[in-house]
Amino acid sequence: MAPIRLDRGGIREATRAVAIGVVLVLAVLRRLGTPARRSMTGWALRSARRRDASPAMATTVWAGEAYAGLVDGFIELGPTFVKLGQLIASSPTVFPPALTSACERCLDQVPPISATEARRVVEEDLGGAVADLFRSFDDQPLAAASIAQVHACVLPDGREAVLKIQRPGIARQMRRDLRIMYVLARLAERSALGRTANAKGAVIDLARVTARELDSRLEARQQREFRANIHAFGDNLQVTAPEVYEPWCGPRTICMERMYGQPFDRVDPGAGIDTELVIRRVCKVWLEALTVHGPFHGDVHGGNVWLLEDGRASFLDFGIVGELSPRWRDLFRTVFRTSMIDADYVAVVRAFKEVGVLPEEADEAQLAVVVQAMFAPLLDRGLSDVGLGEVLKSLFTVLQQFGIGTPQEMLLVTKQLVYFEGYSKVLAPAYVLARDLFLVRNLFPDESRARAEQLGVTLPD
DSSP states (O other): OOOOOOTTTHHHOOOOOOOHHHHHHHHHHHHHHSSHHHHHHHHHHHHHTTTTOOHHHHOOOOOHHHHHHHHHHHHHHOOOHHHHHHHHTTTTTTTHHHHHHHHGGGGGGOOOOOHHHHHHHHHHHHHHHHHHHOSSOOOOOOOOOOOEEEEEEEEESOOOEEEEEEOOTTTHHHHHHHHHHHHHHHHHTSSHHHHHHHHHHHHHHHHHHHHHHHHHHHHHHHHHHHHTTTTTSOOOTTTTTBBBBBGGGGGEEEEOOOOOOOEGGGGOSSSSSHHHHHHHHHHHHHHHHHIIIIIEOOOGGGGGEEEESSSSSEEEEESSSEEEHHHHHHHHHHHHHIIIOOOOHHHHHHHHTTTOOOOOOOOOHHHHHHHHHHHHHHHHSSSTTHHHHHHHHHHHHHHHHOOOOOOOHHHHHHHHHHHHHHHHHHTTTOOOGGGGGGGGGGTTTHHHHHHHHHTTTOOOO
């Protein structure tokens, strides 16, 4: 699908824009106008005065309620705005914490489309009646999200599968809403709150992600590539992704192998499973995709990574997939080599120069000292204190000192590392991702083996 042009619009967009504005304003006012909220704000102001301090506490309370109202409006306005909320919720390095926290409500399931609508999309895409195409089709969806929903089915040969079916008319609706969002975001950035929330940047990023998510053929291809690359080094046998069944795929429909298990964020750490080993295997596959193969999973929240009933782990839902240029792949390989093997922080600085993030005239030795100071806590303590995601967030601050915005590549990668480290805190508290030589065994085979022998560490299969 072609990129979504945000600078176009007409009568329909203007009419919809008025409705959106009304919904958002009323939603915020409802939150701020109730007696309970007024009392809360008044309490915070009185508390601030009693402590002879600025009314920062009241401002925080007010902002929190305003953000909650904004999310109320997102949910009322439908899939495009729910998707915006999901993007904000999963980007804590970009948006204010109170806003990302409020938007977590958008991560829940949205109301599904009817079985009749779902069947119509399948039949239009595949050119036949559902009853003829499948041995069985479950009208009750297994899950519903902002762009698509998933139905169980059985193929004519008896294989159990699922169909990811795009909501009808969603492409047209989202293009229209995104154009309106862009106008609203430009207006919002005239205020301090809008600038802090990076409103325009959020819409631009959402349009980029949405254009790819609406292309079911692209998603299916990326899923096939990712699955094929998992075993490229002859290992990783305990990790998989659903097989795509191409004859039953279309412009808005993806048919794939059905997986049975539970999402990572629902796994019981006390269930007798070596959850640390499971996390290590998943991280290894993801890191190899990131730095070697090309397409890597760009949305590894708990619902998209499962522990299967047979003990394997599986990546699911390839609606968001990233792919780095060779120089960016080299940069992240360098970051992991530095943290795990050789502590060459000058190499990290040079890698940032190679991708054009740092200016050529930047003092490498001076910046290497800064980078080393960021990595030091990571190497001295466990993930309960700090993780690689936190280190990369700190690097954002260094980049800002040069007047450089955070590259999109770093945002997407850091977001996934934060997810992995979040799982580790619950399922393997003593595990330190950034020191696990197992993850780079295929990236740096000789160096990782030698380092493991030096440390007396045995790497699993």
